[in-house]
Amino acid sequence: MAPLRILIIGCSIAGPTLASFLLLSDLPASEKPHVTILERSTSLRKQGQNIDVRGAGITIIRKLGLESEIRAHTTGEKGVQLVDHENRIWAAFPADRSGKTSTPTDDIEILRGRLAEICYRRSRSVSEEV
DSSP, X not given: OOOOEEEEEOOSSHHHHHHHHHHTSSSOGGGSOEEEXXXXXXXXXXXXXXXXOOTHHHHHHHHTTOHHHHHHTOOOOOXXXXXXXXXXXXXXXEOBSSSSSOOSSBSOEEEHHHHHHHXXXXXXXXXXXX
């Protein structure tokens, strides 16, 4: 049987991540799918908000071997404080470093565009290895 031909629409975070997992499957090289990613934009979009990686996201970046690279590119935010007009702290939400609780700021917070770029590069390297 010929390998599957798979078309993934969108080259942000999910598309390259899916492609990587498909190519990292336990199938023999001759049976691995041929994956094409189609993106409307002519280049990677580097804009976007912060993304907190938690729960299943941490499991995924570990399986892709990306945890250390993603940690190296986090925003470095240590938490959030709500203050009044005299700079008095009304509420404080430190970043969760344990992974056990959910706070407004997590240990792994990265800009969306940076995460997309890291996922894209990983999919390219996996593709070249196959």
